[in-house]
Amino acid sequence: MTKKQYAFYPGCSSQKGASAANYITSFGVICDKLDIQLNEIPDWNCCAASIGYAEGGELPRIVMGARNLALSEQHLPGQDIVSGCPACWLANREATERLQHSSSLMAEANEALKEVSLNLRSDFNTKSRHFTEVLIEDIGYAAMKEAVIKPLAGVKIAGYVGCQANRPYGIAGESFENPQYLDKMIETCGAEAVPYDQKVTCCGGALAFSEPEKAQALIQDIVGSAYDHGADMIVTPCPLCQANVEIYQSEINKKKGTKFNMPVVYYTQLMNVAYGGSIKEAGLDGQLIRAEKLEKIAGK
């Protein structure tokens, strides 16, 4: 079977030794099983992220995205650009739409791109997508389910979608207030998606760093609700959500006297284990709070 080809934009947090390194590790088994080939865009740069606005302004921020789009077009023509990080996906997709929408912005961006000997055609039309879109739209839930060899029976999971995997673009056909796709993906792995009222609550994003008290109040709600609904772990499609919701539990315990110890894993780690991946292949050795129930299944 020929593999489906995509231009891959990893993003800064997914590099080796970075905060979401284990996320990308967990893609391996899934891509093998589902015949997906991710071709890294050569010399990609930071997407500028939402938080880049203060110093970056509008055009420099969009030009950061435009360079990635132009590199992808040059080296991997005709392939959709795929990212695992919702913030990267948002930035690349926003750059695409803004440039398509305004010929004057496109002209300005191309003037800046001349400095790196790149150019975007006026009819540039490459799609920027999140990895969940590839799985849902190009593979489909049924095929995702067929590849399962170790159903995650008895594992109760709170599907935490967060913000940028859901807004402003989200997954086609899903609602902003109560998206279903993550729960469906959990169920294709044979696990149970528990009802979860903090599904689309903000974790504080980049401000978890600069406004720890305010962000940790949100994270406390996110983790607390997972406990209230009997979840064994939280699952997310976002590296920043994963990091914030996992890392700050010990801080919240110190300040608020809670006893949080809730694993926070990626949907790809669930799939990886369900597809027969080992603890290492699923990147479960990258958790600060170990997901013991998953490790037990992966170790069998």
Added chain:
Amino acid sequence: MTTANENAVAKYKNNFLKEVEATVEEGHWVKMCMQCGVCAGSCPFGPHWEHSPQKIFMMIRAGKREEVLKSDSMWMCTSCYNCMVRCPRELPITHIMHGLANYAYRLGLSPKGQPNQAIAKLFWDSALKYGRVNELKFSLAMYFRDGFVQGVKNALAMQSVGLGLVKAGRLNPMEIISGHTCKDTSGIHKMIAKAREIEDRRRGLA
């Protein structure tokens, strides 16, 4: 020599709405706000905003230039996009808030030492320097932004988390000397300098 702020005051006189429309990202949408307040009620940091987006839109129309640009409100945006998807008029509120914050910052009016402004600047500087964000240097710069003593305190407070990440392979101490980088960083620097030059000319900030 006059400052960019003085130039803007002279150019737009008391018409702050016109100024916002001409200089702020997506600013031309501001007049479309119908004051329903859904944005104000949808913000995860809502209680921490001195003025909600709804109020800021009205203040712009009322010409409250100083109050808006000196406010720390826009800096409270977590970029969750909740206000934006719920707005019945479909205003790109998140982008307008970012645009206002950026404009205030570039005019030198934004509150000094505002922590979210600090992190936003450090993030951009890190991304630009190497073409990719160096998470270790970025984190340390954030901890040490208020001087060495406070920095050591901050770093010690988060020590166990940091060591946990190192152990889990998600933070590489070697990044302090040799981190991930783009090959064409000098090209990226030139490209961004050019983009800034073009944008500053268009916004009257040059």
